[in-house]
Amino acid sequence: MNKPVADLTRAIRAHDTEIPVASSLEQRRLRLYAALLFGDGALLLLGFAIAGLAYEGAWLEPRAMKQGQLLMPLFYTIALYNRTYCAQALTDWRFAIGKAAVALMIGAGLLNFIAFYLKTNATFSRGSFTLGLVFTFILIAGSRLGVTWLVRSIWGGRVRNCLVIDDGGPEFSERDSDRVSTASMDIDPFRNDPQMLDRLGRLFAARDRVVVSCPHERRGQWALLLRSIGVHGEVVSASAYELGAVGVRRHEDQGVATLVVSVGKQGLRARTMKRVFDLAVAATGLVLLAPLLLVAALLIKLEDGGPVLFVQRRMGQGNRFFSMYKLRTMREDGRDAEGARSTREDDRRVTRIGRWLRRNSFDELPQLWNVIRGEMSIVGPRPHALGSRANDKLFWDIDTRYWKRHSLKPGLTGLAQVRGQRGSTWEEKDLTDRLQSDLEYIAAWSIWRDMLIAWRTLSVLRHERAY
Template sequence: MNRVTPQMLDPVEIEPVESTAVPSLERRRLRTYMLLLLADAALFNLSFALAALLWEGFFAEPRAMIAAQALLPIYFTIALYNGNYGVQALSDWLFAARKAVVALLVAAALINFLAFYTKTNDDFSRVVVTIGLAFSALALVTLRRLVAMLVERRWGGQVINHLVIDDGGKSFPLAGAQVVSAARLGLDPASHDPYMLDRLGKLLRNQDRVVISCPRERRQDWAFVLKSAGIYGEIVHEPAHNLGAVGVHHYEELDRTTLVVAIGPLGLRSRIIKRLFDLAVAGTALLVLSPLLLAVALLIKLEDGGPVLFVQRRLGRGNQFFDMFKFRSMQPEKLDPQGAQSTARDDDRVTRIGAFIRRTSIDELPQLINVLMGDMSIVGPRPHALGSRANDKYFWEVDRQYWQRHSLKPGLTGLAQVRGHRGATEEEKDLTERLQSDLEYIAGWSVLRDIGIVLRTVMVLRHDNAY
């Protein structure tokens, strides 16, 4: 293991990696999915409105529109799960059309089944519903064709970002992929240098699929790094049991086989749900707590005239650095940007207002801004400073799995915190207990669990270890 010295943790200027300038196709895809959902809903309603006009002589006749509204949520539920709003659907319009029509037919069958048992079939015109379904199917298929044409024209047909990292393995000239040299960029999967991991994290950002070609002896290290980055990653050919492979992918055009060793902890739907939850909670909290935030900011300023916020570099998702905001609770001349010294009980660095806001966790509230910016989540593993130690060891020296806790965005609160694992890390077990909770949270994420953790956090805002 490469030992990281304290000097390596000093802030240094690192030349940015040019190959990180990759457009976020995921954001484009998400926008396209949302527009597609809205367009589908509009076409659905328009189809049934036209069907009513054609048969009943009234545009948007109420019974026809009720039928459309009953069908829509069921259609969307099925379509979201059958790949109708997936990556393949953006480039393969026949696949997308087939999935859309299947979702429509299943939704119609379920509604008809429900109407039969509730004896409400007679409330709707069978002809209008049939015509509305036919118009909807035609509109959905046409829209899928238009979307595929627009993707081809605007994105050049590219709907995912491929990255190949050449670390001295077999050549892997994948068409349309960005190929970089690990040696040229100074990437070492066995290193524990946070700055190297930050560069690697920036390189992997916005990549949908990463393939590593490397010698046999480095494959296990790369597998670990890809899992820690929380992305979809493959390694060219290696026995599955050594790397913890979760699948096999064969590239026929290259006659190469890769093992899928990482898929990221959350799928697309889960990431969307978690992000919407974050935005809703953070936005509401900032509005409701704004008088408190302003009052605390004023008290901090009046006490010693120093800055209101303390900005500290922390480790975030994919082991990338980000600037985390807190209310300043220490004297300006005694701030610890690297977090090398844990705060102790009755610490003389802490100001009077600082002691209060630390005991009540109010000092953490500015991180709601980090959540809105997308650097953090409401719930997740707490972010640590680079110099944090347990028993005079850096956290990653205590347990290498430490890096895997960064496969999700860090959180304002987390499972470890509501279990009481807070405060200074004087012994190694103080870290391992938190790490175990963090990895458990990542493996078993659900939005209901996030809600439960938020509610439990309210009960432990004031804690004996918060000082």
């Protein structure tokens, strides 16, 4: 929470004005980084020593210790590169453990790769090496839990000094920060007053970050002051938030800057990983489920003689239309091309075999072909029918963020589906909950999350709202 004067500050008086002067936290961070850095090396060797004892029956067993010693420089190289030792790692144990685990796994992979080409991996003990990794991870994870507990218990979770300056701009608050107002300290960025600048210099001393909230016409002068004092400074901008700005690009030749409001499609590596995953799962699924699809097609045909597939126009990535395939679950005379009418639990349009298919989500299986064609992904925001409504409103009329979900390919399943957010949309909340999950998925995409969502989908194929 914001505090007028934090516990970590002391107040001094300059010309009858109290100034909260922060104590530097940089030394605290450096000591903790050093403790983690040296501690990780010791814990890595300890983990392999325990592994040697457990697997070979000898404490400090030579082969196990050699493996640990060879792994150490690779682990440190990755750890220093991937922010294993940073301020967030001191306060967020999940982040800290995740970064250390990545460094450990990549280091282990590189060691095996190098040993393979040097033809020395035959001297490795797979058992002690695997156990060494397991014990090392457990020990390092425990150290991260201990450090974050220590920081939270002794220092209140504070490892950085942040100051918020209220100069009459938009409301802004920052957790674990100090807060001052320009009115209470007689500060005016337009006033060329050495005494005032001295107060600002004392106020900003040892600050890791300063955030100023001021009217638009005062931003330029505050930016000049922040640069002149040499502190990491930020200026609150409600208009940039409304635009969805994610960065700033300077154009020195023209003397202007542009706000970056869209970052474009995923990077090549991310797109390649996602496409490989999609093709592998879709192709495997089509081969394994071919008998089930043939039986379902036969039953659909026998029930009323109509077509097996239902093809509906949906909106996909980049707001472009595509034809989505489903097994037909409704009578021919009851099909809704635009999806304007939500399916009810006792909907008479649904056939007998269609009801079973929908209940078990088997009617979606032909979309594996959409995945093969590159129109859909295994995981992504589900494509909605164009006529879908909630509270008698079209989806995009309910929330202006709706179109953001089309920045990725639509998915056969998604984060919203594994959270149980599926079925008919009678209330606006039915749509906004799904939209929030979709935007959360897009913002934090990773191939590992795709794999996890795909796995979790197996447990929610049958759903009480799928009718």
